[in-house]
Amino acid sequence: MAQDEVRRTDREALMTQFTRPEQTFPTLTPAEIERLRHFGELRQYKDGEFLFETGKPGPGMFVVLAGQVDITQRDGLGHVTPVIDQGPGQFLAELGQLSGRPALVDGRAEGDVEVLLVPPDRLRALLVAEAELGERIMRALILRRVNLIQGGIGGPVLIGPSNSAGVVRLQGFLTRNGQPHHLLDPNSEHDAAELIARYSPKPEDWPLVVTAGGTVLRNPSETELGRAIGMIGGAKDNRIYDVAIVGCGPAGLATAVYAASEGLSVAVLDTRAFGGQAGASARIENYLGFPTGISGQALAGRAFTQAQKFGADVMIPMSVSSLDCSRANGSFALALDCGDTLRSRAVVVASGARYRRPEIENLDKFEGRGVWYWASPVEARLCAGEEVALVGAGNSAGQAAVFLSGHAKKVLMIIRGGGLGVSMSRYLIERIEATPNIELMFNTEITALEGDEAALLRRIRWRSRLSSDEDSADIRNLFLFVGADPATGWLDGCGVTLDRGGFVVTGAQSEQNQGRLVAPLETSVPGVYAVGDVRAGSVKRVGGAIGEGAQVVASLHGYLGDAAKPAL
Numbered sequence: 165m166a167q168d169e170v171r172r173t174d175r176e177a178l179m180t181q182f183t184r185p186e187q188t189f190p191t192l193t194p195a196e197i198e199r200l201r202h203f204g205e206l207r208q209y210k211d212g213e214f215l216f217e218t219g220k221p222g223p224g225m226f227v228v229l230a231g232q233v234d235i236t237q238r239d240g241l242g243h244v245t246p247v248i249d250q251g252p253g254q255f256l257a258e259l260g261q262l263s264g265r266p267a268l269v270d271g272r273a274e275g276d277v278e279v280l281l282v283p284p285d286r287l288r289a290l291l292v293a294e295a296e297l298g299e300r301i302m303r304a305l306i307l308r309r310v311n312l313i314q315g316g317i318g319g320p321v322l323i324g325p326s327n328s329a330g331v332v333r334l335q336g337f338l339t340r341n342g343q344p345h346h347l348l349d350p351n352s353e354h355d356a357a358e359l360i361a362r363y364s365p366k367p368e369d370w371p372l373v374v375t376a377g378g379t380v381l382r383n384p385s386e387t388e389l390g391r392a393i394g395m396i397g398g399a400k401d402n403r404i405y406d407v408a409i410v411g412c413g414p415a416g417l418a419t420a421v422y423a424a425s426e427g428l429s430v431a432v433l434d435t436r437a438f439g440g441q442a443g444a445s446a447r448i449e450n451y452l453g454f455p456t457g458i459s460g461q462a463l464a465g466r467a468f469t470q471a472q473k474f475g476a477d478v479m480i481p482m483s484v485s486s487l488d489c490s491r492a493n494g495s496f497a498l499a500l501d502c503g504d505t506l507r508s509r510a511v512v513v514a515s516g517a518r519y520r521r522p523e524i525e526n527l528d529k530f531e532g533r534g535v536w537y538w539a540s541p542v543e544a545r546l547c548a549g550e551e552v553a554l555v556g557a558g559n560s561a562g563q564a565a566v567f568l569s570g571h572a573k574k575v576l577m578i579i580r581g582g583g584l585g586v587s588m589s590r591y592l593i594e595r596i597e598a599t600p601n602i603e604l605m606f607n608t609e610i611t612a613l614e615g616d617e618a619a620l621l622r623r624i625r626w627r628s629r630l631s632s633d634e635d636s637a638d639i640r641n642l643f644l645f646v647g648a649d650p651a652t653g654w655l656d657g658c659g660v661t662l663d664r665g666g667f668v669v670t671g672a673q674s675e676q677n678q679g680r681l682v683a684p685l686e687t688s689v690p691g692v693y694a695v696g697d698v699r700a701g702s703v704k705r706v707g708g709a710i711g712e713g714a715q716v717v718a719s720l721h722g723y724l725g726d727a728a729k730p731a732l
Contacts, residue, residue, distance in 0.1 A: 181311075181315065182248075182307075182311045183307065183310065183311055183314070184307055187300075187303055187304060187307055188304055188307040188308055188311060189248065189250070189254060189304065190254075190300055190304055191253040191254055192227065192253045192254070192255065193253070194253075196297055197227060197229070197253070197280070199294060199297060200227055200280060200282065200290065200294075200297075201280060203282050203286045203287070203289065203290045204224075204225075204227065204280040204281050204282035204283075204286060205280070205281055206229075206278065206279075206280060206281075207226075207278070207279050207280075207281045208276070208277070208278050208279075209231075209273040209276070209277045209278075209279070210273065210276060211273055211274065211275050211276060212272060212273060213272065213273050213277075214270060214271065214272050214273075215233060215256065215271040215272070215273065215277070215279065216256075216267040216270070216271045217267060217270055217271075218237075218238045218266075218267055218268065218269060218270050218318065218376040219266050219267070219375065219376035219377045219393075219394070220266055220267060221264050221265065221266055221267075221394070222257070222260055222261045222264060222265065222266065222267040222284075223264075223281060223283060224257070224261055224264075224281055224282050224283040224284050224286070224287055225255055225256065225257035225261055225281075225282040225287050225301075226255060226256040226257065226271070226279040226280070226281055226282075227254075227255045227256075227279060227280040227282065228250055228251055228252050228253065228254050228255070228256070228277065228278075228279055229252060229278045229279055229280060230252055230276075230277065230278040231251070231252075231273060231274065231275050231276055231277030231278060232249060232250070232251050232273075232274040232275060232277070233249070233250045233251075233256060233271050233272065233273060233274065233277060233279075234246070234249055234271070234272050234273075234274050235247040235248045235249070235250060235256070235269050235270070235271050236269060236270045236272070237268075237269050237270075237317045237318055238269075238270050238376065239321050239346065239374070239376060240320070240321055240374035240375050240376055240377065240378045240379070240380075241321060241355060241359075241374060242378075245317075247269055247317060249274075250271075255301065255304075256271055256279075257287070257301075257305060257308075258305050258308040258309050258312065259305050259306060259308070259309040259342075259469060259472070260309075261284060261287060261305070262284060262287060262288060262305070262469075262472040262473060263284060263472050263477070263478070264284045265394055265395070266376075266393065266394035268312055268317070268318030268319060268344060268376075269312075269317065269318050285475070288472075288473060288474070288475050291473050292473070292474070302469075302473065306469060309342060309344075312344040313342065313343075313344045315344075316344065316345065316346040316347075317344055318344040318376075319338070319343055319344035319345040319346065319376075319393065320338075320345050320346075320373050320374060320375050320376070320389070320392070320393055321345070321346050321347075321348060321373070321374040322334055322335065322345060322346070322347045322348070322371045322372075322373055323347075323348045323350065323356045323359055323360060323370075323371055323372040323373070323374065324347075324349070324350065324356075324360070324370035324371030324372065325349060325350065325351060325370065326347060326349050326545075327546055328367075328370050328371065329532040329533045330370050330371045330383045331347065331370070331371045332532065332542055332543065332546070333386075333532055334371060334373065334384075334386070334389060335347065335542045336538075336540055336542045336543070337386045337389070337436065337437065337481075338389075339461075339540065339541070339542055340436070340437035340438075340439065340443055340444070340461065340540070341395065341437045341438065341480060342438075342465055342468070343393070343395065359372055359374070359380075360372065363380055363382065364382050364383075367618075368383065369382040369383050370383060371383060373389060373392070375392050375393055376393075379392060386436065386481050387481050387482075387483075387501070387502075390480065390481050395480060395481070396479060396480070396481065396482060396502075402507075403429070403507075404495050404507045404508060404509065405429045405430060405431045405477075405506070405507070405508040405509070406423070406428040406429045406430065406508065406509050406510065406720070406724055407419075407423055407428055407429075407430055407431075407508055407509070407510045407511065407512060407720055407724075408430075408431045408432075408433065408496070408498055408506055408508035408510075408511050408512070409423075409430065409431065409432045409433070409511075409512045409514055410433050410434075410484050410498070410511065410512070410513055410514060410515050410654070411433075411434060411440065411513070411514030411515040411516050411651075411696070411698070412432050412433070412434035412437070412438040412439070412440065412468070412478065412480060412514075413434075413438075413439060413440025413441065413442055413443070413464075413514060413516045413696060413697070413709065414439075414440065414442050414463075414464065414467070414696065414706050414709040414710045414713065415514040415516070415695040415696025415697070415709035415710065415712055415713040416432060416434070416440075416512070416514035416695070416696070416713065417432075417438065417439075417464060417467035417468060417470075417471060417710075417713065418467065418695075418709070418710040418711075418712075418713025418714050419512050419514060419695060419713040419714075419716055419717060420432045420467075420471040420476040420478075420713075421467060421470045421471050421474060421476075421713075422713065422714050422717040423476075423717045423720060424471060424474035424475050424476040425474040426717060426721070428717075428720065428721075428724070429475075430471075430475070430476040430477065431476070431477045431479065431506060431508065432471065432476055432477070432478045432479065433479045433480070433482045433483075433484055433498075433500075433506070434478075434479075434480045434481065434482065435481055435482070435483045436480070436481055437480060437481075438464050438465070438467075438468040438478070438480060439460055439461060439463075439464030439465070439468075440464075440516045440697075441516060441517070441519075441538075441560065441648065441697075442460040442463070442464060442706050442709075443460045443461055443464040444460060444461075444538035444539070444540060444560075445459065445460030445560065445563050445564075446459060446460075446539060446540075446563050446564060446566070446567030447459055447563055447566070447567065448460055448463065448563070448706060449591060450589060450591065450707075451463065451706055451707055452707060460706075461540075463706075482500055482501065482502070483500065483501040483654075484498050484499065484500060484501075484515075484654045485499045485500065485501055485654055486498075486499045486654055486656070486657070486658070487499075487511065487654060487655055487658040487660075487692075488658065489658040489659050489660075489689050489692065491691075493507075494509070494727070495507040495508060495509055496508055496509070496510070496511050496691065496692070498511070509691070509724055509727060510691045510692070510693070510720055510723055510724060511691065511692045511693070512692075512693045512694070512695060512716060512720070513652075513655065513660070513668055513687070513692065513693065513694040513695070513698055513699075514694075514695050514696050514698065514713070515650075515651040515652065515654070515698050516648075516650075516651055516696060516697045516698055517648030517649055517650050517651055517697050517698065518648055518649055518650075518651045519537040519644070519648055520646050520647045520648050520649055521644070522555070522610070522644065522646050524610055524611075524612070524613060525612060525613070526612075526613055526615075527613065529613075529615070529619055530613055530615060530619070530620075530621045530642075533615070533619055533620050533621060534615070534620055534621025534622075534640055534641055534642060535613070535621060535642050535644065536641065536642070536643050536644070537643075537644055537645075538564075538643075539554075539564035539567055539568055539643055543641070543643075544567065544568060544570075544571040544572075545571070546640075546641060547568060547571050547572040547641050548571050548572070549572070549573050550572055550573055550640060550641065551572065551573050551574045551575075551576065551637065551638070551639060552568055552572045552574070552575055552576070552639060552640075552641045552642070552643065553575075553576040553577075553578055553610075553624055553637070553639045553641075553642045553643070554568065554575055554576070554577050554578065554642075554643040554644075554645065555578045555579075555580075555610060555642070555643070555644050555645065555646055556577075556579075556643075556644065556645030556646050556647075557579045557580070557581060557584050557586075557587050557588060558587045558588060558645060558647070559587075559588055559589055559592060560645045561577070561588075561645035562584070562588050562589070562592035562593070562595075562596055563592065564643055564645060565577050565596060565599075565602055566592070566595055566596065566599060566602075568643070569599045569601050569602050572601070572641075573601065574601045574602075574603060575601060575602045575603070576603050576605060576637070576639070577596070577602055577603065577604050577605065578605050578608050578609070578610060578626060579604065579605065579606050579607075579608065580607070580608070580609050580629065581606065581607070582606050582607055583606065584596070584604075605626070607628055607629045607630050608626050608627070608628055608629065609626060609627065609629060610624055610625065610626045610642075611625045611626055611627050611634065612624070612625040613625075613642070620640070621639070621640055621641070621642060622638065622639075622640060623636055623637070623638050623639060624636065624637060624639045624642055648697070649665075649666060650662075650665065650666040650667045650668070650697070650698050651698065652666050652667070652668060652698060655668070658689065658692075659688060659689045660687045660688055660689050660692055660694075661674045661675070661676060661687065661688040662700075663700045665700070667698060667699060667700035667701075668687055668694035668698055668699050668700060669687065669688065669700050670684065670685050670686060670687055670693070670694050670699055670700065670701075671683065671684040671685065671686065672684075673700065673701065674687065674688040675688075676688035683716075683719035683722070683723075684715075684719075685699070685712060685715065685716045685719060686719060686723075690723070691723055691727070693716050693719060693720070695709065695712035695713050695715075695716050696708075696709035696712055696713065697709065699712070
């Protein structure tokens, strides 16, 4: 069999492992390649040379003009696995190349190769300028990332028991951020057991994380892991952005998409993941335009990709410790937890709210060890065939209860009040009432948590608020959806007015704004705006947050335009 026929047979075999392969790996026509030429530059590679390497920043999108490129996966354990073989007319990139993130796979020339290299900034320009062709390319980039995630291709290797607190924590972090990764359980994987024995004899060091470069981390924090795998970018060349958006939930993402698409330079920062609390919603069914519903992760993921398409710099995980509103040199200064300072001409507060912790003794002892504040597929896997308990009566609690009912044997839904109608949408109430393995317990509150020697949750106790009756059950997983408090501590000392609950006061509600014409979403400090759940008086709905994120961009243009005018 001729070499070209062998290569074609191998490629067809590899293609079967991908979802929608023809859309994932389309072939461009000569006319389409001609349209791309002014966005890139010609490059040649000799046989065996790398076009891009796992763990190193990707130089952009490659369009193959001649020759073949072999795409392989290489993990930190030294394993190399073939992914796909790409030839003339095909392009090499995935979502990370929109922002120059590290490559997740290797690309090596098979024989002499000629390509058109489109760097990240020109790739973003291409997607906007060539609408029809850009749509095909963007769809392929998204599908490639989806396939990498589903196949566990690329990204770090997590080594530890699948039900350990550290594994669940880091898997949740990587999953929420759309980062491919692979889990090896030492209970069933020989290589994993050897590494655990060599590097971390203590359970508190689990999980081990092995990066693509072979670096071994012991139970790292989310920030440590993010830095190790190249997730975290930073302010480029000490630039001053037009707007810094603190918070990457629906409100912050909407602001980023509309501001960046209208030509503003945008930085977006979040402490954990894009999507905020909405990103943890199993299914949102009352959001306009999605009659069959959409998961919070999918909705936020689309917006996250849009923001990058239009050139927003997204920095996750990155915490803002304080805001300096003195405007030295005409800009605000945001102090970051890494010790750096980010400067911008305007600031949008979209930091949302932090999960509220009910007053239950020893609650912190079991957080991440049986007590959870969201319900994702990672946590649902731990609940298979078991009874679980869920506290809460809002929409988030209802969505989580329905989602968990598809995995758990029974869901005990513990509600402090006497009904659901005040705080939950009717469609969710009807679905809960129609689900046989959800048991509603009204006028009830949890009184105690009990665990085992490893500090894992094993039993909960509760009592009726209408009598002295107490009861208990063997419960290994407890989900808390009891509301949230505004994440505004980083605003202390900058002059932004908060209400008694800690929410940001905007527009005419602020006493400092009395007597002057201000935008509805502007705070007491000119140039600082607030949108979404963190804002006093907001409706606390995904649709409302997205609407405010879009609305505030008009105010940003007005403020930035006025600031640029010379003084008379």
